Amino acid sequence: MANYQALRLALALKAFPVALRAAKVPDLELPDDDVAAFNLAPADAIALLERWQDWLSAQTNGERGCWQQRVQQQRLEHLGLAAFFVQHDTLRVPRVLAPITAHYSWSKGMKLLGLGRAQLALLPQREMRIDIDALDAELQRCRDTQQPVLLAVGVFGTTEYGTIDAIDGLVAARDRHAATGLGFAVHVDAAWGGYLATIFRNEDGSLRSLATVRESFQSFPSPAVHAAVAALGQTDSITVDPHKLGYLPYGAGAFICRDQRAMALLSEEADYVFHGATPKDYLSRYRNLGQYIPEGSKSGAMAAAVYVTHKVLPLDHRQFGQLPRQTILNTEAFHLRALRFAHEVADNAHALVPFAPDSNLVCLALNPRGNRDIARMNAFVRALHDELRCDPTLPLQFKEFFGSMTTLRPDTLGAGETARILEALDIDPASLGAGEDRDRLVILRHTLMNPYLIDRENDISYIDRYFEFLTRRVRVHAAATS
Numbered sequence: 001m002a003n004y005q006a007l008r009l010a011l012a013l014k015a016f017p018v019a020l021r022a023a024k025v026p027d028l029e030l031p032d033d034d035v036a037a038f039n040l041a042p043a044d045a046i047a048l049l050e051r052w053q054d055w056l057s058a059q060t061n062g063e064r065g066c067w068q069q070r071v072q073q074q075r076l077e078h079l080g081l082a083a084f085f086v087q088h089d090t091l092r093v094p095r096v097l098a099p100i101t102a103h104y105s106w107s108k109g110m111k112l113l114g115l116g117r118a119q120l121a122l123l124p125q126r127e128m129r130i131d132i133d134a135l136d137a138e139l140q141r142c143r144d145t146q147q148p149v150l151l152a153v154g155v156f157g158t159t160e161y162g163t164i165d166a167i168d169g170l171v172a173a174r175d176r177h178a179a180t181g182l183g184f185a186v187h188v189d190a191a192w193g194g195y196l197a198t199i200f201r202n203e204d205g206s207l208r209s210l211a212t213v214r215e216s217f218q219s220f221p222s223p224a225v226h227a228a229v230a231a232l233g234q235t236d237s238i239t240v241d242p243h244k245l246g247y248l249p250y251g252a253g254a255f256i257c258r259d260q261r262a263m264a265l266l267s268e269e270a271d272y273v274f275h276g277a278t279p280k281d282y283l284s285r286y287r288n289l290g291q292y293i294p295e296g297s298k299s300g301a302m303a304a305a306v307y308v309t310h311k312v313l314p315l316d317h318r319q320f321g322q323l324p325r326q327t328i329l330n331t332e333a334f335h336l337r338a339l340r341f342a343h344e345v346a347d348n349a350h351a352l353v354p355f356a357p358d359s360n361l362v363c364l365a366l367n368p369r370g371n372r373d374i375a376r377m378n379a380f381v382r383a384l385h386d387e388l389r390c391d392p393t394l395p396l397q398f399k400e401f402f403g404s405m406t407t408l409r410p411d412t413l414g415a416g417e418t419a420r421i422l423e424a425l426d427i428d429p430a431s432l433g434a435g436e437d438r439d440r441l442v443i444l445r446h447t448l449m450n451p452y453l454i455d456r457e458n459d460i461s462y463i464d465r466y467f468e469f470l471t472r473r474v475r476v477h478a479a480a481t482s
């Protein structure tokens with residue numbers, strides 16, 4: 001819902017200056033033509049919205065209502081996409097640029113909003129992080145063809161691999177292209193990784209330096225991850241899920257915008273009209289949440305739980321940040337242990353961490369030694385995963401460990417990375433094809449949310465125990481495969 005809200009808000013803000021022009025509102029210094037109006041940078045569009053609100057509140061009561069209605073009737077939300085683009089035939093339906101690793105909610109959102117899935121451009125990645133050069137090339141192409149862009153999306157903690165996009169690169173691209181007349185917003189999907197930012201925050205909210213954050217870890221964060229966190233405050237909006245690394249039950253989601261003034265454009269009441277109508281004070285305004293969100297009334301219980309949690313454990317490194325800190329320490333231990341495991345099982349299998357983790361999610365690719373066929377490798381990993389997943393016919397306690405799986409697809413990976421991973425696993429590239437279980441690589445996926453994986457007091461490492469378990473199971477299944 002938060003990702004959908006980002007799309008809705010960006011579209012409302014993008015189309016609003018066009019409506020002001022169509023309504024012929026005087027005195028506002030409107031852009032010269034529709035193309036310029038549709039391509040304003042979000043900050044300029046918000047400044048224009050403010051000027052309109054001020055202008056409107058200076059009108060007499062009667063005039064105010066007339067102008068309000070006149071603009072309302074020109075808005076995309078009133079006309080609908082079809083009539084809006086017929087009326088403004090120099091404009092094209094805007095595109096959303098997202099990395100190929102983006103969550104499926106983006107596809108849903110494009111369909112819901114009526115923009116169409118075809119307007120979602122999925123950009124290539126490098127080691128599961130957005131390829132900023134490809135983004136830049138696509139933006140350049142959009143500029144050259146007068147193709148408007150609604151949003152550039154970055155993922156802060158990809159669903160399947162936990163990798164973090166160069167948010168700083170997205171922000172720099174936004175600012176560079178805005179200066180050439182291609183305005184768009186940057187949204188960060190930090191549903192998974194948002195709470196990791198607490199590791200990087202001082203109690204006063206300021207950013208901790210790379211060197212200071214690193215003091216707690218072996219190698220986390222990479223300079224790229226630190227730069228991505230540093231840029232979060234310059235993005236236009238962010239999605240964060242309390243039910244992921246916020247450790248809260250389902251039922252609350254967060255949509256955060258840097259400048260909430262544009263939210264008035266989503267209101268079901270025309271509250272952007274003048275200041276008296278809606279409280280300007282943030283908390284009083286959003287008490288009527290149903291005015292601004294796709295849903296209507298809903299329970300506040302989970303939101304209250306999030307609020308209390310953040311009061312008890314404020315979102316800085318000394319307090320809430322202790323939790324993700326432990327999980328990153330566990331991830332570092334897990335990663336190191338995975339490398340040792342690869343060495344230990346080398347006689348039985350090839351094992352590879354395909355991407356160095358940026359967050360507490362580590363994947364592991366495995367292939368029994370001697371096997372060069374992708375379908376057999378996939379069957380081997382699926383058999384391992386069968387031992388790691390819940391079995392509805394058995395009590396959970398019968399399982400020693402839980403883990404999930406995902407896949408790597410050559411069309412997502414690109415030729416270079418596909419070749420690198422196949423080679424490391426000793427898989428024959430010719431066995432990759434269109435057939436059953438031959439078009440992707442099945443891998444194990446470990447989300448290390450539990451901060452207690454290493455019990456230092458009792459000298460127990462559940463990470464060691466997991467790899468001992470996995471070693472045993474790899475040996476059994478490798479013997480069965482050969």
Ligand SMILES: Cc1ncc(COP(=O)(O)O)c(C=O)c1O
Binds near residue numbers: 105157191241
């Ligand atoms: C990056 C990302 N975005 C969005 C979502 C959607 O979250 P939810 O399933 O809570 O709606 C997820 C969930 O895995 C995610 O990882």
